[in-house]
Amino acid sequence: MPPGHAVQTWTTPSALPLARHPARAELIEQSHLRCAALGLTRVERPDFEPLLRSDLTIARERNQRLFAHAAPVMEMLFEQIVNTESMIVLTDAQGTILHSVGDDEFLARAGKVALAPGVNWAEQSKGTNAIGTALFEECPTLVHGSEHFIHANSFLTCSAAPIFDPRGGMLGVLDVTGDQRSYHQHTMGLVRMSARMIENHWLSDDCGNRLRLHFHSRVEFIGTLLEGILVVGADGRIVGANRSALDQLDVSGAALRMQSLTSLFGTTAAAVFDHFRAPLPLPMRLCLPNGRQFHVNARFSGAARSMALGLGSDEPAAARGAPPGVAVPSPGAARLPSPAADATSAPAGLSALQYLKTGDAQIEATIGKVQRVLNRDIPVLILGETGTGKELLARALHQDSNRARQDFVAVNCASIPESLIEAELFGYEDGAFTGARRKGAPGRIVQANGGTLFLDEIGDMPLALQARLLRVLQERCVMPLGGQKAIPVDIAVIGATHRNLREMIEAGSFREDLYYRLNGLVVRLPALRERSDLQAVAQRILRAECPQDPPRISPAVMALFERCAWPGNIRQLANVLRTAAVMAAGEPQIDEQHLSDDFLEDMRRVPAMTARAAARIAEATPETAAPMVIETAAAPPAPAPAEAARTLGEAEIEMIRRALEAANGNISVASKRLGISRNTIYRKLRWGRAD
Template sequence: MTDRSAMPPTFGRPDVIAQAHARSLEIGLRASETPDFHPLRRPALRELVDRNQSLYTHALPVMETLHAQIVDTQSMVLLTDNHGVILHSLGDSDFVEKANRVALCPGVSWAEADRGTNAIGTALVDGQPTVVHAEEHFLHANRILTCSCAPIVDPFGRTIGALDVSGDTRGFHKHTLALVRMSAQMIENHLFSNQFVDAIRVHFHARAEFIGTLFEGLAAFAPDGTFLSANRSALFQFGQPLGDLQRQPFEALFGLCFEKLLQQFARAPGESVVLTLPSGVRVVARGEFAAPRYIAAADELVSPSRAPLSGGARHPARAAEPAPLATLETLDTGDAQMAAILRRVARLRGRDIPVLVLGKTGTGKEWLARAIHHDSPRRAAPFIALNCASLPDTLIEAELFGYEDGAFTGAKKRGSVGKIVQADGGTLFLDEIGDMPLAQQVRLMRVLQERTVVPLGGTRAIPVDLRIVCATHRNLRAMIEAGTFREDLYYRINGLVVTLPALRERTDLRALVTRMLTLQPDGERLPRRVSDAVLERFGQCRWPGNLRQLANVLRTASIMAEGAEQIELDDLPEDFLHDCVDAATDASVASLMAAEGPVVPAVRPAASGCDEVVHAAPPAQEQPAPGRMEDWQATLIAQTLARLGGNVSAAARELGLARNTVYRYLRRGRTTH
């Protein structure tokens, strides 16, 4: 079979389309033919998916990310096998019906022999990324489409499938193929890491900042230094096809003895070294080692009566969860922003899609994570939380992944199973994941990909089944650009992203106060409400500590007012009262400034080219009259856009609205200003 992986990309060329049309005519197809509406029956399709299980499993999360980038463009993402049969599709609801009219659905073959010239079939024939636009399709029926497709190769350079974005010709964008190519390469890298999990892998690139990104070269070697394979980027950097590389010793590829490189990697794990490619180009490289996976470990974890894991650590007993303090229902206390977030999260009930919760410190990220766990089929299993910012870098690894007896100085005897294994069957909540060191990010990425964990000092890979919820107050996209957070991990944890509002932005302060007071211990004679004067004072506070600060203030005030029916101003902590006075003063100054003219917030570019940033009109300074829902919604949208720098996609996600709704507001605002 021809090795396509090292060939340069050629796409959009007229001769490619002309040759494909010639092949369609030779096959005997007629341009006026009606597409076949007889896909594989469900059992046959299920069997086909099973035969392509590795491709299917590694492609799904990438497809979801790709679809999120092109949502609302009247298009769909498609995965096919190596013969062009569609295995899975994700599409905009308003485009699916049109796609079905041309049999663009799972179980249908889009090979050139069946559909003539089209992006999927032609890309698989040529082995190259391909765009087929409108009239370039051979069949007239398919000329309503514009399709961008990239083949997917396995770690040995064999074409095993294709990733495609097909959509309405009117929505064609020249950057779509680039997104498809990058997504296909991401799938290939996932397959590569999975195939060579037991190998020694060298990550390299001429520019150090590209290590750990999609563009890094990956080369896998056996323990004796025998070359096994390399990904597309590595083949490009070597400038040689895979077959030629397999005949060369390690020293010829990197200019260094394999044993010396291993010694350097072992002496300083995670450190970079400089190597020289056969072309003379110097590259920065890092090594990665992984312990072998033992399937038998799964059997040892099933029954505690069997032999314990090395070091004596056994699978932890299931501990009953205490009565939940937060469920999706109880978190809905009347604020429109929170209600929209909870509706979105509720749609994932029963599905193990990862959730990334953003928000300032104290906004209730762990409450939401516990609610997600409680309202899921995993509620009877453990909810395990770890704050990545609360532990030194040296302890996070041991706390998260566990360790064997004697793994390091000071380790407990009999070892520790770690938070990941403790969460087996349940939910793992990683708070402040933006503070996780890069080295641990790499290990966590491996766990999420392989669903196994190897404790420090151990050799057995322990299978785990868990759902992950992460939270952070940091800007992870900015951290990715700065090289302090891994992009591949980011796309693993952000299946659904929600941003919790700060307390000062919420409209349900009274309900929150009531709820927190009702959660106080019944055995204590503590008040269950606050006076109107206290509630008014609460409305004047900045609440920099958000819900956590509110809970602490109420707890202290309740103790001071023990035995009374309600909390009064005199019961509030003195320093808190000073903060409220300062906030009220600032608000008065802001009102005076507003009287002289509104301050238009500067609109910064989006961190990613995928989210459109618009310059929204400044929000009105006057509050809308009670009962005017359109004015209230317009003000809320304007404030959210201003706070998020004009990022329409982020604003729509946070408000739980369709992007078209935000755009309609913007168009309406421009016509009235």
């Protein structure tokens, strides 16, 4: 089954995979029938005749690029399963094992059934097994114990996932094999995630000089392994995609390559570039013909951006007004463009920090503080709730600094698997992984050399890596994995977190010395409910969504906004306004009927409202105010400041609980409606207050 079609997946409720899902049982049965038709018997002796050394060398050289992308993933996947009597196997598209890594004792046991480099494990050679059956079915496959056709292999449990190139061609298979007694139901998930990581690296390498759209229906998933990636050619046609893109768009790779940006999303490459010319642009909102919406970020690297717009390469970037180049990130990492590539990425003379000012005294004070340390080599630590704009502030700091002509490299420490973040940050050298013969990778810190390194969610960095990061910040040198020589780096460091790092220090989960290395200047971004510029922020979001003719916000709607606790902060407000802007398309004003029903229902359940909101309701026309009836006479007297703070926090928790009730306890649905992450919901409900 080619990528883009419904992928067959199975979950096992316990460590007894023999209680199979009917679809998986049928898959195993069909494989057994094929093996019997091939003349294999269940008592076949293992074939101990691997490829000749010279032939294996040729096979490896033919698949060197696959191994270059797979080797670091295999090594770090092995860290997840070490000491579990397991091994990781990489095969080519014919099922021949190219490389393996695993526990020494289990490698010896696997060798007794010829599970070793140079041996072919296609079905016609080894009967039903995860590698061969995954190749035949072209989907992730689990084969456990006696489900193997050949009895000699029944001590194994195998989870395999195929690896595809951007055009849907089979590259090979990644497999984790272990003793069937050590079976774990999460192994398949790790294998599938790792296979997709290899595919994404291949896609980035394959299409590095083209416009790429990174998208997801939930904005917080952009920059993770769940994001879809589309590669756009010079004529606007789609020339490649990763598997997540195919799954989200529900099309095959062949069908997608017949589409263009215009037929798929109703836009053009030029429109995408125009959107990202703005300083600190928000993700675009693009719609499929069926109305389904996605958040989209554009990425581009190299000086050949004219290819994406169909322009001559001799035309200066500034004359074209093209957006700056951005390299495709690894999972959890993103890179801001270099203004050296485009002098017009922001309006002339406009400071990015000044652009963030919208009238709130707290924001202006914060911006004043960071401006005073600009270009002083003082690290900045940004605190604040999820969705308050910590990365926007970090990007603005970079753009206004002397480092703006170099890269801004953002690493989300919470979204990269713990086993991968070390290589992502510090890079790795030639030969750092088993049998490697490739160029290695520099790592995000080296990529930020001369520019700015933004460590988002620094509180989620594993403790062991905190020591290595501290050493880099102290010595300004990076030692890649497997390297013998340190690489000097010149970086500005900005950290951000929603966590209380002082409490983490007391609990022993964050290093105190790293904390004091990062907090040269600590600033806290206020929650949206604490800001006085809600209307200005809302209007700016609308101008970004509807640059030609942004609608106004009616007084009644504005009163509702001021009454809302906004647990998702600016991100939640943006989600509400984007939906309202679509509903009010062609109308001059956003009224209550343009707001989503779940938001209105949540607001009806908020027990109190501010005097400012009541005044705005009173100003509203009867037609505007009619859909929402609020008994202002029964409103309680204005509370004391401490009581008001408690009421807002309680209202926020109440809104989350109501959203969960309306979603029948489905946290994913509730988080989407509120515009906040699942982790934020867990955290706020766990503590029973707004943090």
